[in-house]
Amino acid sequence: MNQGIDITLKVWRQKGPGDKGGFEAYHAGNISTDMSFLEMIDVVNEQLTRDGKDPIAFDHDCREGICGMCGAVVNGRPHGPEKGTTLCQLHMRHFSSGDTLVIEPWRARAFPVIKDLVVDRSGFDQIIIAGGYISVNTGGAPDANAIPVAQEVAERAMDAAACIGCGACVAACPNASAMLFVGAKISQLALLPHGRPEAARRALAMVRKMDALCFGNCSNERECEAECPKEISIANIARMNREFFKAGLFSATR
Amino acid sequence: MELDARIPSGALSEKWDKHRFALKLVNPANKRKYEVIVVGTGLAGGSAAASLAELGYYVKNFCIQDSPRRAHSIAAQGGINAAKNYQNDGDSIWRLFYDTIKGGDFRSREANVYRLAQVSNHIIDQCVAQGVPFAREYGGLLANRSFGGAQVSRTFYARGQTGQQLLLGAYGSLMRQVGTGRVTMFARREMLDLVVVSGQARGIVVRNLVSGEIERHAADAVVLCTGGYGNVFYLSTNAMASNVSATYRAYKKGAYFANPCYTQIHPTCIPVHGTYQSKLTLMSESLRNDGRVWVPRQPGDRRPANQIPESERDYYLERKYPSFGNLVPRDVASRNAKAQCDAGKGVGETGYAVYLDFADAIRRDGKEVIAQKYGNLFQMYEKITASNPYEQPMMIYPASHYVMGGLWVDYNLMSTLPGLFVLGEANFSDHGANRLGASALMQGLADGYFIIPYTIGGYLAAMDRPEVAPDHPAFKEAVHYVTERTEKLLSIDGKRTVDDFHRELGHILWEYCGMSRNDDGLLKAKEMIRQLRGEFWENAVVPGSDKDFNQSLERAGRVADFLEFAELLVTDAYTRRESCGGHFNEAFQTEENEALRDDENFCHVAAWEYKGDDKEPERHAEPLVFENVQLTQRSYK
Numbered sequence: 056m057n058q059g060i061d062i063t064l065k066v067w068r069q070k071g072p073g074d075k076g077g078f079e080a081y082h083a084g085n086i087s088t089d090m091s092f093l094e095m096i097d098v099v100n101e102q103l104t105r106d107g108k109d110p111i112a113f114d115h116d117c118r119e120g121i122c123g124m125c126g127a128v129v130n131g132r133p134h135g136p137e138k139g140t141t142l143c144q145l146h147m148r149h150f151s152s153g154d155t156l157v158i159e160p161w162r163a164r165a166f167p168v169i170k171d172l173v174v175d176r177s178g179f180d181q182i183i184i185a186g187g188y189i190s191v192n193t194g195g196a197p198d199a200n201a202i203p204v205a206q207e208v209a210e211r212a213m214d215a216a217a218c219i220g221c222g223a224c225v226a227a228c229p230n231a232s233a234m235l236f237v238g239a240k241i242s243q244l245a246l247l248p249h250g251r252p253e254a255a256r257r258a259l260a261m262v263r264k265m266d267a268l269c270f271g272n273c274s275n276e277r278e279c280e281a282e283c284p285k286e287i288s289i290a291n292i293a294r295m296n297r298e299f300f301k302a303g304l305f306s307a308t309r
Numbered sequence: 310m311e312l313d314a315r316i317p318s319g320a321l322s323e324k325w326d327k328h329r330f331a332l333k334l335v336n337p338a339n340k341r342k343y344e345v346i347v348v349g350t351g352l353a354g355g356s357a358a359a360s361l362a363e364l365g366y367y368v369k370n371f372c373i374q375d376s377p378r379r380a381h382s383i384a385a386q387g388g389i390n391a392a393k394n395y396q397n398d399g400d401s402i403w404r405l406f407y408d409t410i411k412g413g414d415f416r417s418r419e420a421n422v423y424r425l426a427q428v429s430n431h432i433i434d435q436c437v438a439q440g441v442p443f444a445r446e447y448g449g450l451l452a453n454r455s456f457g458g459a460q461v462s463r464t465f466y467a468r469g470q471t472g473q474q475l476l477l478g479a480y481g482s483l484m485r486q487v488g489t490g491r492v493t494m495f496a497r498r499e500m501l502d503l504v505v506v507s508g509q510a511r512g513i514v515v516r517n518l519v520s521g522e523i524e525r526h527a528a529d530a531v532v533l534c535t536g537g538y539g540n541v542f543y544l545s546t547n548a549m550a551s552n553v554s555a556t557y558r559a560y561k562k563g564a565y566f567a568n569p570c571y572t573q574i575h576p577t578c579i580p581v582h583g584t585y586q587s588k589l590t591l592m593s594e595s596l597r598n599d600g601r602v603w604v605p606r607q608p609g610d611r612r613p614a615n616q617i618p619e620s621e622r623d624y625y626l627e628r629k630y631p632s633f634g635n636l637v638p639r640d641v642a643s644r645n646a647k648a649q650c651d652a653g654k655g656v657g658e659t660g661y662a663v664y665l666d667f668a669d670a671i672r673r674d675g676k677e678v679i680a681q682k683y684g685n686l687f688q689m690y691e692k693i694t695a696s697n698p699y700e701q702p703m704m705i706y707p708a709s710h711y712v713m714g715g716l717w718v719d720y721n722l723m724s725t726l727p728g729l730f731v732l733g734e735a736n737f738s739d740h741g742a743n744r745l746g747a748s749a750l751m752q753g754l755a756d757g758y759f760i761i762p763y764t765i766g767g768y769l770a771a772m773d774r775p776e777v778a779p780d781h782p783a784f785k786e787a788v789h790y791v792t793e794r795t796e797k798l799l800s801i802d803g804k805r806t807v808d809d810f811h812r813e814l815g816h817i818l819w820e821y822c823g824m825s826r827n828d829d830g831l832l833k834a835k836e837m838i839r840q841l842r843g844e845f846w847e848n849a850v851v852p853g854s855d856k857d858f859n860q861s862l863e864r865a866g867r868v869a870d871f872l873e874f875a876e877l878l879v880t881d882a883y884t885r886r887e888s889c890g891g892h893f894n895e896a897f898q899t900e901e902n903e904a905l906r907d908d909e910n911f912c913h914v915a916a917w918e919y920k921g922d923d924k925e926p927e928r929h930a931e932p933l934v935f936e937n938v939q940l941t942q943r944s945y946k
Contacts, residue, residue, distance in 0.1 A: 071857065089582045091693075097808070098585055104806050104852055104861065112860055114375060116548040118588045120689065121473055122379040137692075144692050169519055170858040177496065180376050184488040188481030189440045193360040193758045194431070196438035200395065203449025213442040213467060216474060220378055243440065250440050 059085030060152040064099065066111055067159045069168050076168070078157070088148035092135060093118060093125060095147055112171040120144040120284065123219030126226070127172045128159040133223035133282045141221065141284040161222050163231035165270050176222050178268045179236060185264035186257040187240045189250050202248050215242040217285045224279035224287075230271030235279040237265050238295035239287050245298050255306030258298040312565070312916055312931040315719040316420045321937050322402075325424045328720070332767030340365035341491075343769050346513055346528040348500050348555055350377030352472070352750055353733025354534030355479035356757030362486035364762055369526055370483070371495045371515060373550050378480045381536060381548040382753060385472025386593035386686065388454060388464035389436075389750040391429040396453050400461040402426045407938060409748060412458040412638050413713070413741020414890035414904060415912070415940045416571070418933060420720060421738050428759040429751050433465055435758055439478035443467050454682075455598050456746040458638040458945075464747045469593055469686045475750055479757070498524070499863060500555045501794075502787040503531065503562045503729065510559075510729035511777045514787045516795075518863060521856040523788055525779035530728045530765055533559060534757070537712035537734040539572065541871045541878065542823070543815020545709035546578060546591040552867040553874045556716050556735050560877075564724040565916035565929065567717035567737035569874070570882035573744055573891045574824045575710030576642035579693055580662040589708040590693055592665070593686055594746040597635045599670035599679065600703065602626050602642070604663050608653030614664055614702050625649060633945035640743045640891045640904070641945060643707035647824050648902070650706070657704045666702035707824060711749060713740040713891065714881070717916040717931075721764035722756060725916070727772065730765060732756035737914070742890025795855045798865045803848030807865045810845050814838065814868070814875055822879050827895045831883040835876055842872040877917060877926060884928060887911040899942065908940050 062083045069076030081103075086095050093115050100110035115125040120141040127142055129135035135145045150156070158172065166174040204212075216239070224235035241258050244250030250257075273292055280289045302308065317328040335343070343366050347358040350372040358370040372380060392405040405426040410417060433451070437443065443465050444452040453462040467474040486492040497518040504512035504527070512527040538553035539545040560566045577592045603624045605617050625645060627634045637645075646663050649655060656662050671679050676699060680687070687698045694704070715737040716724050722738070723730050733753040740748065777783075817837050821830035845868070853859040888897040888904035889911070897905045906912075914931040 087583050087585065090585055091587075094585050094587050097587055101806050101808060104850055105804070107850075107852065109853060110861060112858055116374060116379060116550050117381060117384045118549060119384055119546075119590050120692075121384050121470065122374070122381070122548060124374055124379050139688075140692060144689070146692065146695070148695060173858065176375060180378075180484065180487075180494070180496075183378075183481065183484045188485045189438065190485060191435070191438045191482075192363045193356070193435060193482075193762065196431070196434040199393070199433040199437040199443075200450045202437075204445055205449050206445045206447050209442050209445040212440075213444075213474075216442050216467075216477065217470065219473075220376065243442065247440050247442065249438055 059087055060147065060150065062086060062150060062152070063155040065155065065157045066171070068111070068171055071170055072167050086147050088146070090147045091118065091143055092145040092147065093143045112173050114173050115143060118143040121219060123221040126161060126221045126223055128161065128226055130157050133161070133226040134284050139284055139286045161226035163225045165231060165233070165268050166222060166225060178270065179220050179222065179233070181268060182233065182237055182261055182264050183240065186253070186260035189244060190253060204247060208246055212243045212246040215239040215246070215287065215291050218287050219285055221284065223282050223284060225270065227278040227282035228271065229276055229278065230274060232273050232279070233265050233270035234273040234292045234295065235283060235287055235289065237261050238291035241295045241298055242291040245294065254298055255302035256308045258295065258302045259308065262295070262299050312717070312929055313719065314418065314931060315721060316418065317720065321419060321423050324420050325427060329763050332763055333770035335766045335770045337365055341367060343367065344369065344528040345530050345532060345765065346371070346526055347532045347534060348513065349380065349534035349536065350480070350483065351380035351382035351534060351536060351733060352476055352479060352753030353757045355380065355476065355483045356754050357532055357534060357732055357761045358492055359479060359482035359486050360758050360762045361765065362489070362491035365491070368486070368492045369495065369528065370492050371498045371500060373497070373499050373518070375496055377483060377494060377496065378477060380476060381551050382476045382750070383473045384548065385750055386469040386591065387456065387595040388466035388471045388747040389432065389475060390456065390463050390747040391433045391465060391751065392426050392463060393430055393433060395451060396462045398461045400463050404461065405429060405463065408459050409739070409745060410741065410938055411943060412745040413743050414906065414943055415741065415935065416889050416933065417739055417741030419935060419937055424760070425739050425752060425755050428755045431759055432751060432754045436475055436478050439481060441467065441474045441478045454595055455636060457594050457597060457636045457642070458745040464595070466595070469683065472750060475754065479754070500535070501558065501791045501866070503559045504783050504787050505562050505726060506777050506781060506783045507775060509727045509774060512779070512784065514784065514791050519858050521854070521859065523791055525784045525788065527777050527779050527781070527784070529769055529774060530730065532730040532732060532761060532765070533716065533735050534732045535735045537715065538874060539709045539712050541814070541875055542709035542818050543811050544581065544586060544589050546575060546589050549588065552870065554867050554870045556731070557870045557874050559716060559724065559726070559729060561919050562726065563919070564726045564729055565717040565918050566714070566877060567914050567916045568714040568881065569878040569917070570885060570892050571713035571742045571890060572709065573639060573711040573713060574643045574707045576639055576646055576707050577665060577705045578708035578710070579690065580657060580659065580704055580706040590689065591708070591710060592690060592703065592705060594639070596665060596683060596686060599682070600635065600665040600667050601669060602635055602663055602665055604649045604654040604656060614656070614666070623654070630945045637945045638743055638745060643824055644893060646707055662704040662706045664702040665705045667698060668702070671699065711744055713737065713742060713744055717914065721767065722760055723764065723768060728768065730761060732761060742892055795862065795866070798851050798862060798869065799855060801846060801849045801851060803850050805848050805850065807849055807851060807861065807868050810841060810849060811868045811871065813841055814872060817841070818875060818878070822882055825893050825895055826882055828883065831879050835879045838872065838875045838879065845869065845872055880926070881915055881917065885911060885915060903943070
């Protein structure tokens with residue numbers, strides 16, 4: 056069961072935003088199939104460090120698929136080949152000895168590379184700043200049970216709220232669109248009665264911000280949905296579009 | 310220095326109310342003149358930064374990740390407690406207070422814990438108003454589930470992602486304040502030192518993790534919300550970047566460190582599988598609602614689980630603790646799992662695991678109901694282990710998860726350094742020697758939303774402060790210290806990687822200062838830590854430069870601090886001559902092998918004062934006074 060596998064890595068190395076960057080090949084030998092993908096990179100990095108070379112920079116933190124910090128494109132697929140899985144939860148048992156894995160950072164105009172596999176995703180924060188919240192100050196909230204929410208509505212809101220903001224949707228999309236990310240947040244808050252008062256303003260502000268940050272448009276490729284590690288549905292993009300049109304045509308805040 | 314917890318007088322239920330009236334207020338127009346630094350953006354930091362900005366303060370907020378939404382609070386799975394009593398099952402503020410005090414093995418302050426129970430209900434209200442999609446019943450009202458250490462259903466949850474949803478709620482509020490300009494967000498920054506001027510905390514020195522630049526930030530007060538030090542064990546359920554550095558640097562600048570030996574080993578984690586493992590994954594305690602813990606009755610029984618008949622299984626928690634059964638508190642469940650494995654009854658490849666079995670629950674409620682409750686946890690388990698928990702029992706083993714110890718704070722959540730406030734897991738205040746499940750989220754948000762907004766105002770209004778700018782000599786000194794240390798780390802030029810040192814440190818602590826401790830082991834551990842620390846500064850290899858993005862350097866700094874802090878942890882464990890909660894010294898146990906407290910001599914908080922690198926720290930004691938609860942031997946039978 057713990058028979059090690061031998062893998063060749065071709066990793067994107069780029070010193071900084073100004074550097075041109077390129078692929079470098081590394082050998083990962085005797086890798087336990089119980090290891091996660093990031094643990095495999097740890098092993099390669101330990102060796103590079105001992106050899107006096109610069110280890111591969113990559114973002115990661117919780118390593119249990121929830122913080123959204125990690126992510127890289129593996130053989131052309133964000134977070135690798137397994138469905139509904141972040142890179143940190145991808146295990147080496149899904150690969151075989153002799154495989155060559157090409158590892159690249161998210162590639163999008165709105166996500167500039169910082170170093171190697173690390174990119175700048177602050178655009179996502181900017182979009183949330185534009186309106187991805189309900190404007191309630193601390194204190195003074197009514198009793199939590201004051202407004203009932205139908206269970207299926209709460210569940211759908213939760214489906215959308217499961218987004219971890221990793222950016223795989225942008226990396227997967229040929230247009231580098233952020234619509235799955237934006238649609239998920241708009242949907243979560245538009246579905247809940249607590250979020251309705253600001254729904255129109257929120258939809259307009261977030262979509263405009265997304266456009267201003269050079270994220271692309273949706274052309275129904277559905278790559279985002281296929282690669283999303285939390286399996287967020289593109290129905291959320293449809294809901295975002297409805298909220299956006301409704302706000303643009305009928306709301307007082309347009 | 311005398312430790313004064315500044316607990317208000319009067320009846321327990323009136324203390325917080327009276328205290329809020331007694332605290333001085335800052336005029337709304339003056340609040341914008343005050344600058345507050347908040348380090349960390351988890352549940353405590355995010356909620357504090359947002360709430361302080363809403364009040365009108367100017368806040369500078371720092372986080373180590375690329376976005377404030379990624380703080381490790383996000384990984385909390387199971388839920389958040391509140392005394393709403395929506396289930397009509399006998400809950401009350403008093404009961405939540407009592408359960409928490411008892412769960413902490415009577416080593417926390419009555420006044421703090423009562424206040425926590427009081428504000429718990431407001432937290433749920435606040436989160437729902439923010440759009441947190443808590444689980445609901447068909448009628449549209451909020452659902453609850455049970456957690457360890459309680460016999461009522463008071464835990465609110467959002468599937469197995471409660472921490473994520475609460476954090477995103479706080480993050481939304483925080484981002485709204487960034488939009489108004491009252492919060493300036495500094496992501497990818499690591500705090501490397503605290504700046505103290507005339508005895509008051511007045512700023513921090515941080516490293517910009519992208520450019521490598523050392524930055525100075527001055528303020529009227531500093532709020533640390535930098536989480537716990539569970540990663541001192543190397544393998545833990547904490548995120549990779551979780552570290553002790555911020556609180557440890559504050560300790561070296563004069564803040565006392567309280568009860569570092571109170572560490573929580575969580576009973577239900579996925580067992581260790583190999584040397585290169587980088588972290589352990591928690592399986593939420595909520596699983597113990599429906600999962601039954603068992604081992605084979607016969608030591609060395611290697612048959613697969615489904616071939617062991619009922620009569621040859623030992624459901625040891627149900628057997629030993631009939632009234633709480635599988636829902637005993639974490640420390641009790643962990644020690645029992647260890648005892649079973651030490652007796653040779655452990656299962657799995659390594660023999661260091663016990664079963665958590667859902668077969669009965671699936672038979673009773675159907676697969677669909679179980680999937681709705683725990684689906685994402687089952688999925689996570691299967692991804693990691695390649696074993697399907699709907700068909701085979703899970704295998705679990707305890708792992709380092711949370712720390713009750715932290716910087717000492719008074720009732721206002723202020724440390725022994727005036728102007729330095731500490732919230733959430735980073736402080737020591739509310740969980741005593743053991744934290745109950747679903748109480749960390751409650752405490753983090755209580756501190757940030759409902760306590761610091763009042764107490765910081767009281768401090769700012771009452772204290773005079775000189776003008777301090779970032780060119781003050783104290784900043785220069787801190788920058789000098791930080792730069793020198795960084796240069797030293799980069800110039801060691803040894804052979805062994807930083808991770809390798811960290812791994813060995815973790816082994817030492819897990820072996821000698823983990824679930825079960827004894828005097829010989831603790832003394833041995835102290836010596837081993839000293840040796841390892843000596844070797845680190847001679848033989849570590851830290852590649853790269855300090856002028857750019859250098860994750861090896863970041864890790865080296867954190868491990869260097871862990872190597873110092875570990876000794877304090879062991880010293881604290883050695884000097885507490887009793888067992889309580891998560892601290893179990895084998896010399897002090899009841900006939901039934903439960904933790905045996907010494908209330909006569911150790912009913913106090915141990916707060917450690919830094920005395921210099923080559924000197925032993927000084928131990929101060931804050932007596933714990935119980936006026937409202939009777940100290941008893943904890944029993945979950």
